[in-house]
Amino acid sequence: MITDPTLIRIGEAVRLSHNGEREAARVLFAGIWDEIGGERGDPLHRCTLAHAMADVQDDVRQELIWDQRALAAADLLTDTRVAQAGVALPVAGLYPSLHLNLSECHRKLGDLTRAREHLHQAQDTIDTLGDDEYGRLIRAGLEQVAERLR
Missing domain, CATH: 1.25.40 (Serine Threonine Protein Phosphatase 5, Tetratricopeptide repeat)
Incomplete structure (x- = not known):
C-alpha cells in the first residue's frame, strides 16, 4: 500500500x-x-x-x-x-511502461527508428511484470504499438 x-x-x-x-x-x-x-x-x-x-x-x-x-x-x-x-513494483517493473510510452511518442512524431528502439526495450523488460491486470495492460499496449509500427 x-x-x-x-x-x-x-x-x-x-x-x-x-x-x-x-x-x-x-x-x-x-x-x-x-x-x-x-x-x-x-x-x-x-x-x-x-x-x-x-x-x-x-x-x-x-x-x-x-x-x-x-x-x-x-x-x-x-x-x-x-x-x-x-x-x-520493483524499479525494473517501471521500465516496460516507460519505454512503451516513449515508443508511442516517437511513433506519433514520425521517428520510427527511435520508436522501435523503445519498443524493443519495453519488450526486453516485460518479463519483470506478472500476469496480473497491470502486466496484461502493458503487454496489450506493446502489441498495439508493435502493430502500428509494422
Whole structure:
C-alpha cells in the first residue's frame, strides 16, 4: 500500500485525469512538480509525476518531454526507495511502461527508428511484470504499438 504523501497526491491528480478533468490534473501536477523541486526533486516523485503528467498533455512534444523526465528519474531509483514508499513494483517493473510510452511518442512524431528502439526495450523488460491486470495492460499496449509500427 502506498504510504508516501506525495505519491498519494499524485494519485489524486491521476484520478482527476481519468475522470476527464485533464486541465485540473495538469494544474495539480504542476503544483506538485514545483513543490518537489522539479528536476532536483526525489527521483521517485519525479518519475511518478512525470509519467502521469505525460498522459495529460495535448501536444505530443510536451508528452515526450515528460516521458523522458520519467525515464531519467527511474534510472536514479532503487528498489529500497520504491519499497519505502509502499510501491509494490520493483524499479525494473517501471521500465516496460516507460519505454512503451516513449515508443508511442516517437511513433506519433514520425521517428520510427527511435520508436522501435523503445519498443524493443519495453519488450526486453516485460518479463519483470506478472500476469496480473497491470502486466496484461502493458503487454496489450506493446502489441498495439508493435502493430502500428509494422
